[in-house]
Amino acid sequence: MTQEEYMKAYNTTENPYIPIKGWNYKKIIVSKNIDSATFKTYLSELKEIQKKNIKNTGIQFIFQKETTYNDFISIYNIMIKAKQEFFGFEPVTNSFYVLHIYIKPIDEKTEPCLLCNDLILLEDNSQRSYIREILFSLKKLPKASYLLLGAFTVLCFISFLYWKQAYIKKENK
Structure with a gap:
């Protein structure tokens, strides 16, 4: 699923970015009071998924009953720091879903060559060229x-x- 297909299918008020069936989610249980070490590990997990660029993958952060609002904000700050655009909270499972949208790699061979087999001429449209033509024809x-x-x-x-x-x-x- 490409980003355009995803945006058409799920960017509505009824289906706002949250879990898509058939995707592979890495499940992470969020501990109470996230410290800087766990913040860095969650951030590295997210960046690893972004770097691998695999289709239909994501992370499911599962909140327990003892997690606080500060933990939720910490997860949200991870999204901002990793520049993650697609995520959402599902209150039924008390989970925060992070969706990685597959980015097609740019293949240089498929791009058309816009200047191949073209003839580029330097055309001198100055006044002197007209005078030269007139004098040449007068001769x-x-x-x-x-x-x-x-x-x-x-x-x-x-x-x-x-x-x-x-x-x-x-x-x-």
Whole structure:
């Protein structure tokens, strides 16, 4: 069961994270007044399960009648310290369940190569490249076309001057 499947099935108000049938739980009976040594052993047990990353595993902390609220808070602090996300208390059996959700290892071979067989070109879009292209194409033109281009630029210049004079006359009126 993956994390997504688990969240869809059990993340409801009716089934909040607590025991799933068919899972292998390591049973630990919680002693009264948890000291720092037992705190470290419980923490190491939890980290060991996280490190092994086995499907459908967890820990069942069984509280006895003589355990106190401080013991419950100590178990909760272990969850915080181990960065354990999935846990819950079942009042029927007086047990605190810690669920390890299997994390799929990343297989480097299955990931697609996004840059394989691609052609990467450096495209120079600067002004100089356009000028070079224009000058190169002008060199290929026959000499008679230079006369036509020159006459066209003179006519354009004269028409711009005419428009400028007409605009100035409108402003002065």
